[in-house]
Amino acid sequence: MSDIKAALRRQHIETPSWAYANSGTRFKVFAQEGVPRDPYEKLADAAQVHAFTGVAPTVALHIPWDKVDDYADLARHATDLGVRIGAINSNVFQDDDYRLGSVTNPDPAVRRKALDHLLECVDIMDQTGSDTLKLWFSDGTNYPGQDDIRSRQDRLAEALSAVYDRLGDDQRFLLEYKLFEPAFYVTDVPDWGTAYAHCVRLGPKAQVVVDTGHHAPGTNIEFIVAFLLREGKLGGFDFNSRFYADDDLMVGAADPFQLFRIMYEVIRGGGYTSDVAFMLDQCHNLEPKIPGQIRSVMNVQEATAKALLVDADALAAAQAEGDVLGANAVLMDAYNTDVRPILAVLREEMGLDPDPMKAYARSGYFEKIRTERVGGTQAGWGA
């Protein structure tokens, strides 16, 4: 049990700056009170999540949403708040020029613009000390024939190669895949196989990131996790959950058993290290942002605790014997355990309140930001 607590104590879950901003669906973005108006305020909110959970010390940025004049100053601000800058997320999907794609656009001028943005993101990595660039391309087409599938792969490969070459020795990029949305016919990086093939060609500084909401119905995500770990190509996770498409709900909310299975494969495959980035990527459309992040962090912690509880020896023995029910039972025993008491003890040992949700509610932080953050423009997708 002390081993498990030690493993949980060193857990590191990164929260994204955009989770603190307003978000929504194509139908409506519901505004919330107290939402940050700039990257500095986002970091302040993220620092709250770390303050109450103790395992969320870094914050991912999104460029240009988090564009500032002085990134070194922003990084210092983070440090002052007790957190650090995490992954830099590029954004080549919110400019009118990108209507037909960014790095895969048929127009070379648009491709150049997109690539320049990606290279700028590496500059920002240098300035903030971030070692990870996350690349998600919304690129694709809506109609058969609209553009040439293969040519777009050629353009993609060219852009990835240029970014790869720009990376410093201690930097890497994570290539994200997604089945669909916003492209509705072809998505240029639709599945892990596509991301994997590009990363293999490029080399060790290119890895795949698994967003748990980006798969076709019925996809076995933990299989992908196990496979990528075996190949040394799992760079990290964008955690969230979904019932239908890319719903971006709180991780663990839709299928906690799946999250447990994923974390089990992470641990079994040697991925529970700092080499794999565990990031949240969610939209709190209806629920309040900071508590939504705290709950999400706790959900990952609980799934991890259960995965750590799996009796590896008993499991291996049952598997070797071909004992289908017995092997399944070993896994389920861990899953069915209520790990909340273990985590409460761990938090107390870390000097934290055992109940982060209640502690945050009592802290008065929300009342503070609700009254202070009046006027200005709330941050949101695209702002």
Add this chain to the structure above:
Amino acid sequence: MSDIKAALRRQHIETPSWAYANSGTRFKVFAQEGVPRDPYEKLADAAQVHAFTGVAPTVALHIPWDKVDDYADLARHATDLGVRIGAINSNVFQDDDYRLGSVTNPDPAVRRKALDHLLECVDIMDQTGSDTLKLWFSDGTNYPGQDDIRSRQDRLAEALSAVYDRLGDDQRFLLEYKLFEPAFYVTDVPDWGTAYAHCVRLGPKAQVVVDTGHHAPGTNIEFIVAFLLREGKLGGFDFNSRFYADDDLMVGAADPFQLFRIMYEVIRGGGYTSDVAFMLDQCHNLEPKIPGQIRSVMNVQEATAKALLVDADALAAAQAEGDVLGANAVLMDAYNTDVRPILAVLREEMGLDPDPMKAYARSGYFEKIRTERVGGTQAGWGA
């Protein structure tokens, strides 16, 4: 063949005012040149679609997007342009009050507000002469436990009943269902069964509308069409197409064979009459709006022409004999026929250009609106 042309000549496809406005995904709305700035300009664009196709004489409105001071004036404007006002579409999803639902909201004050809007839509029907109210509710929940599934059905039933009672003798409402989005866990009207059950309880003025993009993967839509027609409960269609979720692509673009099968069931089931409304409900995110609508109307025409070509006697004979391949071949013979020549002839007989796309392109209308419609605020979702 003359029967088929006669049937095609009387076809009636309704275009939606919002198809002429800017639209997009949650990631980005790409603005286009020449987009209308008010309902009057939307009607003008819709009139172009009718002018070049001859089968799109009505235009659906969306309230409050198409709110005007004087609906009678708007209706006259339509008539002047050669079109008419079609269905009135209610909108109870774009106000901050509707964060947790409209007519199913746990808060009775919000429910009242939503119901008042629906009743106002009936007022607008009276003023515009529209006989059809389309009800789509985005209502639902994102998380298990968020609200009580059954209580929400009670609230829904109450609202529907109030609207039903308000309808005039020659008015009806069409209840729309949708699997998910924007709600991500429960949607209060998620499938045809739910819409059907509510409509059966209410009576003949309540019918189901089938949006072709609103189903779970693998759903056989033509079965639903056949079933609802058998029950006398098919009120109409919201046509569009999709590869993944509710992509809102041009109807017939993703799966033209499916559209043909749907139109075949419409005809076979006696639904090719004015009792069933054939409406488009699409988003032209990337492609230009007016040509997108023209192409969509043409796609429905082509599918209809093919469906009309099915040799009903040969099909019935093969089916009765249990001749699986023979019966399938009868259907496929019609589908594989190139019906574009028939439609070209029909258009010439109707005094139209045989190629609506080229004729529109030549007309200079786009150049006109691109230069005239500068300044002001372009219409879009939520405007």
Add this chain to the structure above:
Amino acid sequence: MSDIKAALRRQHIETPSWAYANSGTRFKVFAQEGVPRDPYEKLADAAQVHAFTGVAPTVALHIPWDKVDDYADLARHATDLGVRIGAINSNVFQDDDYRLGSVTNPDPAVRRKALDHLLECVDIMDQTGSDTLKLWFSDGTNYPGQDDIRSRQDRLAEALSAVYDRLGDDQRFLLEYKLFEPAFYVTDVPDWGTAYAHCVRLGPKAQVVVDTGHHAPGTNIEFIVAFLLREGKLGGFDFNSRFYADDDLMVGAADPFQLFRIMYEVIRGGGYTSDVAFMLDQCHNLEPKIPGQIRSVMNVQEATAKALLVDADALAAAQAEGDVLGANAVLMDAYNTDVRPILAVLREEMGLDPDPMKAYARSGYFEKIRTERVGGTQAGWGA
């Protein structure tokens, strides 16, 4: 807690005779040792499941798989073993005559044959004292055009009506729906809406049965449960679980959270009574049959215990306040509780071993049947 234990004590889960027989996929049926060779041996195995769990007192039969000369004798045999005959399941899918359908076949002679079988099943209900007939139709088509969708509905309605009229005062039938398989284009009862509409027309003795594996991807099953309970049309469940299609895995194995949500809606909707039949319908292709059933019964018990633990008052309060995270947390608190200790205590109070799996393994029953049941033909799908 005593209320919860009382509710769990009166739980009634029916196991199916065919779960004890060999089963498989279209690719292979793997034979197991000790598998029953006739309905009497199946009942003996089912009695073991009840002996060790205390909540599985009835056994569903499948006709003709469980055809015997003297059903009264079979029923007595059941009683001697401490169990009873439950639902009678009709089978109109395993005769060469049913290639193009049973009650919806284009050939009236085949329809008559199928109907006769259904009526014979009611005779067997009379003879065994069963009050429930379960109707599942594999009927459908593989190719567009193969047969007429609507005519098949007419034929289905006619057959259902004839069966309905034959039911005694205390008998009912449950109509099962299924998305696909073995039909691959149209299935004649593909969804709950179809089953519901037929049942509503017929009257109170016709109800819908929900097989948890028979839905399109993304379908919210607990919504259907809540809706059918509200309409008084939920007749029962065929429990199993799946990751992809109709995998027929052990209930609760693929998504235990979903099973919990379903049981929560059952309880919330007043369905936790003898009016709703809780039946297992699974295939133990790889794992041993009797332990597979015991584990499945336990999985349902655990989901039920968690659902009973939901703090209804706290949930209602949070829902009324629109507290999204708070309401979700009330549900998750119950789900995250480890209920195995409660169930162990309950079993001891019922005079049972607290660990049914180990107790069965120790009992020597399997060794007994493995050696005794040599020779003869093992029962299986179609036998």
Add this chain to the structure above:
Amino acid sequence: MSDIKAALRRQHIETPSWAYANSGTRFKVFAQEGVPRDPYEKLADAAQVHAFTGVAPTVALHIPWDKVDDYADLARHATDLGVRIGAINSNVFQDDDYRLGSVTNPDPAVRRKALDHLLECVDIMDQTGSDTLKLWFSDGTNYPGQDDIRSRQDRLAEALSAVYDRLGDDQRFLLEYKLFEPAFYVTDVPDWGTAYAHCVRLGPKAQVVVDTGHHAPGTNIEFIVAFLLREGKLGGFDFNSRFYADDDLMVGAADPFQLFRIMYEVIRGGGYTSDVAFMLDQCHNLEPKIPGQIRSVMNVQEATAKALLVDADALAAAQAEGDVLGANAVLMDAYNTDVRPILAVLREEMGLDPDPMKAYARSGYFEKIRTERVGGTQAGWGA
């Protein structure tokens, strides 16, 4: 047009020996009259398909279903009938030993047995002159925890490597992937990415085969085709069609537009050569076998003809201009063309009847086999 006819004339579609045998679902295999009783009779039937279509000169074998004492004799028999032996399909899924897997089984003795079978298939290649081995593994697990995902990959890699090393200079293997079935939780080769990664490690004689029915809902198959062609790793197709899962319907029956898009990418990507194997892999459960194959071959021909009709220059021009509707229209113009007349002319030029279906029906072959093939055991899955 003469270019197109020339391309169509050299088309080569391989039919599978098992398509002529009885097949079905797990619920029922419906027997048909005249079905072959041995591999020699299967080849005779396949020769009919070639005789009437002129483009199906090879026949895939399935071992052990097509096991004979003298493969050289079988190959001569084929030649006598005017056809040749095509790909050898291994079968490691129909022996009781394979309950928990074949090459990925936890038991090394079972793995050895499976590997020996694969190596025997290469022997048969040597004896029949076949240059292609098709590897499909049903291997996987049904329950979480049942076996170790990663260890199974290690075992798979080991077996593939052993087979690869055994291949002759002019031989290759094609690795097939499948989302699920018969395994219901993990499938060891579930997607193209997995097959691709293994093939890349092994070298040029290992390629991926795309079965059009083996994907998750919403998967863009033509993207995979384009991608694999770009990587030089597309080895061939198993053609069939489906509405839901792996329905194994006639290719082109469920979504002819998809088949057209696939053939377009084949041609555009340089895959319309003898390096890519175009094989059918279907089950004619309801329809007669030989006409089912003839229709399927014709469906592939029609899709190919349409794909060849695409105006590549016009398409490239529209794509370069970002003309979404224009580019889509170029593709649709080809798809909407009725190519049956072209194919009829081609057949006459090839000395064939322009209507293969009617010509076969008139030929009297079916009446012949129906009367001659009485007695003996019909071939089927597993026989």
